[in-house]
Amino acid sequence: MPRRNDLKRIMILGSGPIVIGQAAEFDYSGVQACKVLREEGYEVVLVNSNPATIMTDPEFADATYVEPLLPGPVARIIEKERPDALLPTLGGQTALNLAKALHEDGTLERLGVELIGARYEAICCAEDRDLFREAMETAGLRMPISAIATTLDEAMAEMERIGLPAIIRPAFTLGGRGGGIARTEEEYRHIVATGLEASPISQILLDQSVLGWGEFELEVMRDHNDNVVIVCSIENVDPMGVHTGDSVTVAPQQTLTDHLYQQLRDQAITVIRAVGVETGGSNVQFAVNPETEEILVIEMNPRVSRSSALASKATGFPIAKIAARLAVGYSLEEIDNDITQLPPASFEPTIDYVVVKWPRFAFEKFTGANAVLSTHMKSVGEAMAFGRTFQQAFAKAMRSRELDTRPDLASRTTEELVASLERPTSERFDALVEALRRGASVDEIHAVTKIDPWFLTELHALATAPEETFAGVRTFKSVDTCAAEFPASTPYFYSGWERPGPDGPRHEVDRGTNRSVVILGAGPNRIGQGIEFDYCCVHAAMTVRDSGRDAVMINCNPETVSTDYDTSDRLYFEPLTLEDVLGVLEVEKPEGVIVQFGGQTPLKLAAGLVEAGIPLLGTSVDAIDLAEDRGRFGALLARLGHEAPPYATAHSVDEALAAAEGVGFPLLVRPSYVLGGRAMEIVYSADGLRDYLDRHAPPTGEARGEIFLDRFLENAIEVDVDALCDGEEVWIGGIMQHVEEAGIHSGDSACVLPPHSLGGDMLDLIREQTRALALGLGVVGLLNVQYAVLGGRLFVIEANPRASRTVPFVSKAIGVPLAKMACRIMLGERIAELGLPSEAMRGDHVSVKEAVLPFDRFDGSDALLGPEMRSTGEVMGIARDFPTAFAKAQAAAGAALPQEGTVFITVCDADKPAAFAIAQTLHDHGFRIVATGGTAAAIARMGIPVVTINKIGEGSPHVVDWIERGDVQLVVNTPTGSGARTDGWEIRRAAIARGIPCLTTLSGGLAAARAIAAARTRDPEPLSLQEIHVGTPA
Amino acid sequence: MSAPMTAYVLLEDGTRFDGLACGADHHAVGEVVFTTGMSGYQESVTDPSFAGQLITFTYPHIGNYGVSEAAMESDRIHSRAVIMRAARNTEDAPTAERGWLDWLVDCGVPAITDVDTRALVRHIRQAGSMRGGVFPAAVAESEARELIAAEPPMAGRNLAREVTPAEATVHGPAPGTTDIVRVHAIDCGVKGSIVRHLVARGAQVTLHPCTVTAEDLLATDADAFFLANGPGDPAALDDVVDTVRELIGKRPVWGICLGHQLLCRAVGLGTTKLPFGHRGANHPVKDLRTGRIEITSQNHGFAVTAPQGGVRIEADEPVRWNTDFGEAALTHVNLYDRTVEGLELLEVESATVQYHPEAGPGPNDALYQFDRFLEAVRNA
C-alpha cells in the first residue's frame, strides 16, 4: 500500500523530560519521524515539553508546542491544530500512555483524529500484563508463572503458587519503577506495596523468578501486508534479573545455536502478530534456559524503544524512520534501505562486527541509594562501542563510560571481589574483570553470576592478555547493514584492530578532498551532562555543513541525534578518549576540532589535542584554563573590579580551618580531586568543616588535593547568563533568574527568562559584567556566567567558556539558535555578520524552565536539593505572562499546581507584609491557608482566615508532618536569613520529595496564586514556537 | 590445541590475507566464497552444496556454541576449508558435543582465523568469487599459486558426482504416518533438513544417485519427484537434465536450489554464474502471487536466466513464460537483485524454488513450501 493521501496533518508526541528509563533515544526517533513525514509532504504538529531536544527546534515541524504532555493541554492543541492523525509510537511510554488517555476520554473521536502506528487495542494488549498474557497463551507461547494483583491481599494469596524469589512489577511504569525481586516474605510485602503505589492503574504483575536465565531481545518490524523482519537480536550479558536498561548487552546474540535462535525469531514474529501491532517496530524480550532450551516471553513494547535506538545504531537500520513511513501507509518493500541504496527495507540486517552497550550509572550522586541492580532500571545513560571482536567492543564500551571515580578494587581481595558479584551492582564488571585478572576462574564466577561461560571466557582473555585483544592496527570499517555484501553509501564508521595489508591499515574511509571540521560529542548521558550538550553538537554539525565543510562527528552515545548518520557527513562511533579521538583525526585530517559543545567530555581532551598539534576552533585552551583556575580567575575578577564570594584554597585540614575564619561561615566546601562538582557541601561552623573533611578524606594513598572554600551567600538570588563573544563584540543571549535561591544547583532550580524581579539597573550591571568577562577571558563562541544577587550586590559564582546546559532553553525562549551562532563565530564570522536582533529578550512572552528529579528511583537516598546537581532532565513552559508560563512548567514537570486544598505559607519578616496578597488570592479561590506563627499573624491581621501550625521546633504535629501526611498541596516559603539549615530547608526538601510545588520567592508565590486563579477559569492557551517567534531569525 | 601457526589465504589474482591456522594443518584450494549468516556454521559446512568451495564467514565469532549431531546437514563436511576472523572452540556450551575447531581438525578440514575477512569479502564482492586457497605459512606463495592454477574453475564443473550417494536410500515415513506420500528424489547433494521436513509431513523419501535413469524412476511407486540442491554448475549436468525432462508431466516434480536450476534447464530455460552468488540468511524473496515477502536462507552461485536473457526480472507480477512444457509462471523473485527465485509450470504439476525453504541454517519463513508441495501431491 502506498502513501496515504487522506492524511494531511499528523501530530507527533515526544517523550517529555529526560528521566531514568526514558532518555534521548526518543529525541532521536522523534527527529527521524519529523524528517520523514515532512519529506513525505505531511504537515507535522509536534508536542514535547522538553526544550533540550532537536525535535523541538522550530524547523523540524510546522507547529511546535513546548507544552505539558498531559491530556488537557494536548486536547487543546488538537482543537487548535486539528491534525488528521496522531502518531504516538515514537515518544516512549509517555506518548503511548497519553494517546491511550486521549482515546479513552473521547478526545480523539470527538475531534476526528486517527491513531496511527499502533491501534488502541494493541497498546492495551501489550501494556496490560493481563491481556498480554492471555494473548500469548492463545498464540501458544509460554510466560513465567504469574498472577495479577490489585491489592496486597490478592498478592499475598498468590505467593504460594508463584513461589519465592518472586519478581514484582507494576503495570505502566517506566523502566520497571516500583518493582523488584522479593526473596523473603516481608520483602514481598514491601515491594508489593510500593509496586501498587507506583502503578497508575495500581496493578502489579507477580512473576515466577527465572533469575539467571539468559535474557534476549529482538527488534521486530511489521507492515500492513503482514511482512515481518527482525532488525537485530540483542543478548544481555547480565542474565535475567538485571533490567535490560542496566545490563551490559551485546548485538548480535552470541551464544544461541541457529536452531534455537530461529525459534526466538519465530516467537517474536508470533508475538507482534498476536498483540496486533499492524505497522511499525516492537521490542520483544525473552528468557531462555540455556540447559533445557526453554523459551519464555517476558514482555513486548509496541513502539520504538531504548533498544530499538540501540538496534538502529548497531545495524545502521533506521527503525524510527521506517516506522514513521509504515505508519503512513508504505510497506517495507516500498521503503529504500538508505545505507545500501538497494531496495527494500524488507530485509534483515546482518553484521560483521560486535556491538556492546554499557549502562552509565550515577549512584555517587545519591548517597544512601541502594546500588544493587534489579528489575527496576537505575542507569542514567549508556555508551555503545563497536569492535571486530567481542573483546574489542567490550573494552571500548568500558572506556566509553568516562567514570568520574574509578571503583576502588585495589583494596579488595580476590575473594571479596568474587563474593561481591553475588548481588549485581554498577561495579560488577569492573570487579569481575579484575578478579579474572588476578586468577579467579571462569567457573567460580559463573557459579555466582550465572553469566554465560562464553562471555566469561572472552573476558578472561581480555583481562589476562589485553594486548592481544588489540593486536594489529586500528582500521576504520563501515557499518553497512549487510556485512559488505553490497557497496554502502553511508559514511558511518568504527575502528577495529586488524592485520594491516601490504600498504598499511585497510581503512574504508573515503574522506574526499573537502575541508572537514570534527565535532567531539558529549559521550554517555549522566547527571550534569545530558541531552543539552548533544543538542549543541548537532547544531554545530548543521552549521559546519552549511558552511560548505564536511561535518565529522565523534561520539559513543547510541541514544542521541548526534550519532544518527544523517546528522553529519561522517560519523565515527568511537569512545571519547584522547587515544581514540587521535585515531580518528589521523584519517580525517580536519581543518579544526570543536570541543566547546560536548560539555566537560571534550574539554578534558582539549589540552591533549593541542599538545598533539591539533587546531581547536573557538575559545583557546588558555582561556578555558583562565576560567577554571581559581587563582587566575580570581585575579581576572579583581582586575575587572567584579565582586565574587570570598574564597580560599587549602591543602590540609588545619590550613582549611585557619582559612575558614578569613573567608567566614557559612562555607561552601569542595575537594578538588572529586570531579564533576561532586561532594560540594555547605558547612556552618568549624566543627561542620572538620566533620566534612573527615568524611571526604582522600582515597588511601592519594594526597589530599586542594580544598576549595567559598563563602556561601545565603538567600541570594541566582542568575544564569548565556552570551556570545567573537573576541571583540559580545551579545547577551539570555539572563535567567532562578526561582530557588542560590545554593540549589543551577541545573536543579527553576528559572525564568526574562527575569521577573530583578531591577533594570541590576540587569544592566549583569550585562556589563558579562561583557567584560567574555572579553577578559577571550571567549570565541559561547560563555555561561552564574551570578548571585544579594542586597543589591552582584557576585560572580563561576564562568564556563563553553556551551552550557541552558543553551537550548534560551535558544527556544528567544528564537535564536545560540549554538549555531556560536559555531559560525568559531568558523570565523563576526557577531555583526550574524543578523542578530539588538535585544534578545522581547517583552511579549515569558519562558520558565523547571528541573525533573529522579529521587523516586533511588529508594534510600534523601530527596535533598543542594549545590550538587541531581536532576536528570528539564521542561519548559512558555506563555504571555509569568504566572501561566510557571503553571505550564510545573504541570509539565509533574508537579501541577493544585486547583484546591491547603496552602502552607511561611515567609521571612521582610516578606510578611506582602504575603497576605498570596493568601488573599488563594483564599478567594477556596484554599485553606495554614501558616506558622509570625506569618499567620500577619495574614490574620488582614482579615484572612488562617490556621496556625507548629514550626519543627514546636513539636509534632509540625509543618513537615503536615506535608508528609499529604495535608498540604502547595508551599510558599521564602528563606529566613538565620544560621544553620532551618525549618525552611526541611520544609522545601519535604515538599520536593513529595512532588508538592514549593515557591521560595514572593514573586514566585504570587505567580503561582495568579496561575491557579487563571487556571480555574480556563486551561492555559497553548502557544507554538512558530507563533511566538514570527520574524525572528531561526 | 598446540600454539597456533601462521597461515594465509591466497586468491588467484594474487591477493593475500594472513592469519592463524586453526584446523587441519594441510592446505586446501577451491572457489573462495562468503556467507553472511551470523549463526549456523556447522549446518553450512556440512551442506553438500559447498563442495569444492572454501567458506568465508563474514560474522567474526564462529564456533561459539560448538558442534552437535543434531546440526549435521549431511554425513560430513563438504566445504574444503573455513576462513574466519575470530574462531572459537567453545566445548562447554549446553548443546556442544565437541569444540568446533577440534571437530574441523578431526575431519581433516583446514581452517584459518584472525583474517581480515571483511577486507577479503569486499575484494570478492568487487572482483567476483574466484579460486584460491588456504595455506600453512610453510607453503611458498609460488607453490600456492600453482596449486590454485591447477584447480579447475567452478563454471562448467560437475560436482554432483562427488556428493551423490552410491545407491538409493529410503527415509521415513515417520512412525504413525497415515496417507503417506512417496517422494523419489534425484540426490545431487541433498541437505538433511529437506528430508527431515518432508518426512515430518508424512512423506517417505527415497534418495537416488544422480545417475539414476528416468525409466528406473518412473518404474517406482513415486507419487512425486524431488530435485535436490547440490554443488557445482547446473550447465555441467546435461545427463541429469535429460532425466528430469522425462519426468515432467508424468508425476508432480518439485525442486530446490540446484534442483530448481535443473528443472528450469529441462524446460528450456538457461542458467548463468552470478558474480559472487547468494549465501546468507537474510535475503528478501517476494512471492509474486501473494505479495508476501519471505526472509530466506540462500546458497547458490548460479541463477536461472529469463527467456529473453539476463538475470534481472523487473516485472512485479507472476509473469508468464513459454517453456517446452507450456506456460510457466514466475512465482518468486529476489528483492536484492531481482533474480529468479521460484517458478511454476502451469500446464503440468511442477514447481521449484531457488532459495532454501528448509532453512538449516536460517529463517523458517518458507517452511509452508513443504506443506504446499505435499498438499499438491495429495490432491494430484
Ligand SMILES: Nc1ncnc2c1ncn2[C@@H]1O[C@H](COP(=O)(O)OP(=O)(O)O)[C@@H](O)[C@H]1O
Ligand atoms: N520472571 C522473571 N524472573 C527474573 N527476572 C525477570 C523476570 N521478569 C522480568 N525480569 C527482569 O526484569 C527486567 C524488567 O522486566 P520487563 O518486563 O522488561 O519490564 P520493563 O517494562 O521495565 O522493561 C527484565 O529486563 C528482566 O531482567
Ligand SMILES: Nc1ncnc2c1ncn2[C@@H]1O[C@H](COP(=O)(O)OP(=O)(O)O)[C@@H](O)[C@H]1O
Ligand atoms: N558562594 C556561593 N554562594 C551561594 N551559592 C553558591 C555559591 N557558589 C556556588 N553556589 C551554588 O552551587 C551551585 C553549583 O556551584 P558551581 O560553582 O556552579 O558548580 P558547577 O560547576 O557544578 O556548576 C551553583 O549553581 C549555586 O547554586
Ligand SMILES: [Mg+2]
Ligand atoms: Mg523490558
Ligand SMILES: [Mg+2]
Ligand atoms: Mg554552575
